Structure formats: C-alpha cells, structure tokens
Amino acid sequence: MKRGRIKKWATFLLLILGLSQLTFSQKKGNEKKDFERPQWAGFFTNCKNERIDTERFPFIKGAADRVKWADIETSPEVYDWSKMDSQIRNAVKEKYYYYFVLWTGPHSPEWIYEQGVPKVAVKGGKGKDYFPYYLDQNYINYFNRFIFKLAEHIASLTEQERKVFAFIQPAFGSTGDRQLYKGTPIDQKYKISAQQYLEFCSGATKRFYEAFDKPELKHIRFLFNVDDESNPAVMKGAKGAKAGELLYANWLRQNYPIELRKQQFTIAIGYQANGEIKQDIELRPTFYGLNGKKPEFVRGEFSKFAQGGIFQENPIWNYYWTAISTVDRGLDLWEVDYNAVKTGKYDEGFAFASRYSYYKQPQTSPYAFIALRDVLDSADTVRFPEEKYGKATQSNAERMNKIASEFNTYGAKVGDLHAATSLSGSNYLYEAKAMNDVGFELIARNYSRFITQIDENETSVGLWRVGPIDQPYGRYARGFENSSGRNRMYFDLDDNFLSTKAKESITLKIIYLDKGIGNFSVRYDSSSDPDKTAVAITKANTGRWVSKSITIADGAFANKGSRNSDFSLVSEDKEDDVFHMIEIMKSKPKN
Secondary structure (H helix, E strand, C coil): CCCCHHHHHHHHHHHHHCHHHCCCCCCCCCCCCCCCCCCCCCEEEECCCCCCCCCCCCCEEEEEEEEEHHHHEEECCEECCHHHHHHHHHHHHHCCEEEEEEECHHHCCCHHHHCCCCEEEEECCCCCCEEECCCCHHHHHHHHHHHHHHHHHHHHCCHHHHCCEEEEECCCCCCCCCCCCCCEECCHHHCCCHHHHHHHHHHHHHHHHHHCCCHHHCCCEEEECCCCCCCHHHHHHCCHHHHHHHHHHHHHHHHCCCCEEECCCCCCCCCCCCCHHHHHHHHHHHHHCCCCCCCCEEEEECHHHHHCHHHHHCHHHHHHHHHHHHHHHCCCEEEECHHHHCCCCCHHHHHHHHHCCCCCCCCCCCEEEEECCCCEECCCCCCCCHHHHCCCCCCCHHHHHHHHHHCHHHCCCECCHHHHHHCCHHHHHHHCCCCECEECCCCCCCEEEEEEEECHHHHCEEEECCCCCCCCCCCEEEECEHHHCECEEEEEECCCCCCCCCCCCEEEEEEEECCCCCEEEEEECECCCCCEEEEEEECCCCCCEEEEEEEECCECCCCCCHHHCCEEEEECCCCCCEEEEEEEEECCCCC
C-alpha cells in the first residue's frame, strides 16, 4: 500500500507549473471551514415538466434548473416566480436536491432596452445576435435589484423548500459561460476591456454575497465558472477577453471561498479526446487538493454530445466509460439529461459517478477502484519511437495507422482517421464519426482512485472492444497473455485508504469476462501470508461479463506481495483471462 504513483506524478507536475506558489485567503461569504462531502453530492439530472423518479433511479441526488431573468421579471418590478417555485416543490415532494444557473445577459427582459439600456449587436457568435451593454449603469441597477429580489424570494420560502437548495450558480454573461458577449460587438464603443470585465463581474459577485447574507440562506453556497488563480507569467501573456477572465478569477479567489466550480469541456462530455492530458495536468491539482488546499467540488453537464458519432457507435459503452472518466478526472456532479436517464440503459455508469462524488481523499473515501485499460498515445515517443513509427505529430496519419495495426489483434482500431489527426477536445468528441483507439496527447493509463497497477504493460495486455456490446464494460480491458509470460497483474492500494490503527475488513469486487472454463485467483498480502489466496474463481464460459465480490478480513496490505504489491490477479492455467475493474469498499466507511 505504498504511496500511489499518481500522487507523486501530480505533485511533480505541481512544482513544474508553479501552482504551489498560489495564495488564497477566505475573507467573506457563505463559509464552512470543514467542507466535507455534502449530502447533495452525486449525480444530477435536469429539471423537466415531469416526475423525476428517484425510487427507480436512487443514484439521482438532484435536479439542475436554468432560471432566466426574463421569465421572472416580466415587466419592471413585476415578478413571476411560479416556474422556479414549481421545480422547488417537485424537489421537496420527490426528495431530491435542486440548484439553478441564473441566466441574465442575453436572457434579460426585453423591457430593459425600453428603459434605456443599449442593445449591443454582435457578429461572429452563436445564438442570440444582441446583448445588453453590461457597463451601462441602468443595466447594473436593474440587475442588482433583481439579485436582491431573488434572495428575498428564496428567503421567504418555507424551511423545507429552502433546504432542497444545493447551491446557486450566478452567471453574469452568456448563459453560464464566462463570456459577456458571444460574438464581437459591431459598434466598437461597446467593447469591454479586461479591466472593465473585472469591475463588472466583481461588482455583481459582491451583490450576490450581500443579497444572500440572510440567516435563512446561510446554507446556500455559490458555484462559479472560474479559472484557477493565475501566476504573473500567465497573466502577462493573456490577451483580450481571456485576460479579463483571469483577472476576475484572481480577484474572486483572493476575496471569497471558492468551494464549488464548473468545468465542462472536456471532462463532462466524453473520454479519450486528443489533447486531454494537458487539461488534466492543469486541473488535477485544484480538483484533488494537490496544491495544499482542499479539493474543489466540480460540476459539469453532458449536454449535446450523445448526438456525436463516437457516442452513437455504442451509447452503452460510452455513457459508462464517460462516467468512469469523470470520476478519474475529478468531476463531482455529472449532469445528464433526464431523457437519457429514464431509459434505464445507463444506470450503472450514473450510479458509479454518484457513488464517488467528492471522495477525493483516500482517508475519507469508502471506495477505491481501478478500471483497466490500455491507451495508444501517438505522442508517446518512448513507447512508440519515432525511428520506427514516424514523427510524433498529430497530423501524421501513417504513424497512427502503424500503431493501430500493431495492436489490431487485441481489438484496436482507428474508426475516423481524419478526426484522430485533425480534431481535439470538445470538437473531437462531437464531430468524430467513430471511435478511435489511437489518439494524440491522451491520458494513457488506467482510470482509478487509490489503486495503482504495477508494471501494467509488462504483466498484462491491453484489449479493446471486448465482450458483449450490450454490457457497458468492454470498451477497454486488460488480460493475461500466457504465451508472452504475462500471467499475473499486481496492484498497490494507497497507504492512506485503510486505517493503520485497527484492522479493517474490506469487500473486493472484480468484474471479469466469463469466457472459457479455466480459473484464476485473487491473492493478497495478509497479516500471516504475503501471498494468501482470497478466492479461486472458475469460469463457466457464459461469454458475459460477471461480477464477483469477496470479503477480506485479515489484509495487511503492507506491500509485501510480489513486486511490492498489496494484491494481485493470478492465472492458474493457460487461459488468457480478461478483466474490467477491481473495486474495494471499506466495511466501515469513514465519511
């Protein structure tokens, strides 16, 4: 149970990025010193005009709403709260939590323009072609007045209704995004500088904290869509709107406790996107508290990406593996449309995302997992030397094809070579026509929390597109290959996961492909034997993925097993067994 390698890797990257130099002071706001896992942490769906069935889908912790200023203040100081109140009452009745993003900006009431707020026409954007001029004092006055009325109304609700609020996401510009305008103002006099952006957003933030500073609302936190605080070197190189966003992020983090934040692209919308490793390196320190601070609670919505070719190739695989990846990346509140949820086809992935929400520290997490996979990253010049495979650029289609060809017998394919060689991030996830098993600058490892595989490629082989397509597991897997001597997989459990003061029994669950009639064993470092057999499993050749749970009461997990492991999977014959996941649950969760 030696210190996990991922933690060392992340700490090293932290030093490289200079993130350890960040400063932070919690001065104001809805504070709670010990930000433990909230009761509302978990999977959310969106509010619809229909019943959200939490009995059928117990993994649903809450519902997400979008509240438009224009729908409420229909004329000056005339307020219609009925839509929002209806959603709040539904949450009370069905026993789930509620939050909303406040949409202002382009969703402001039309009457503000009749009252003198300039209407700013834009070009080159998406959606609405005009916005209010945010710096106009009339707009600021109307906006501030609405914020105070919103707080007053929520405070006037019954205690039972107020308690369903998980948090509120203030939004100052276009929907919940950071931009004030989507597009460029045609009249340049309405252009907003970085300093003006800071002044407007900081002023609006102060109004929210002032308005909600009421005894009835102390439990309601704010979630912000905001960058990490930036060091001077990053700030110096920023230009335009991005500079304003960074200025605001720095101001916000220096003045208020940022316990909750939004992050959508690409964490909430898919997995194995070109360029994803750079984002993971940037965000993991704050998401997991590797910068010396508490982990941040992170939300993101899935939105339109189920329409993309990647997802449509096998939605059952792709919802599930997106859920697994969100947990690995540090997302805490994954929000998916209820139309997808109510099909009942993707329950296991949604439940998994809900189960791990905010359990980012091994001491307090009841669970640990490792989802086994191999990832073919053409940017990796150590595994795939340039002299053999060609120059390591994303556009090098020949290199990608060579890598895919080498692993084709294990199931690897390139389904859309154009997307693999030309698209990145959210564009890749939405526009690719098919799944690719080779990409560029990928997160090239197993997905996990608190369990690490030791020497994975020396002791096992990666597999792709394995087993029945109506089960969610087989997008990736790892297996034995007896012919090459890879017949035992070794694992390290984080030192801090189990208490060192008292023995704790655990439940270990393994999901394997029931193909063949041979057997394999699970061995572990016990208090009496560093290579004790926990169970020997004989397969029944059903061709299905099967789950097996066992209880271990005498585990030492002191890294005395082979290769300094805590536990291992061992081939007991010549069959090449295939595995998806190992999950460990404490018998006495400390949460």
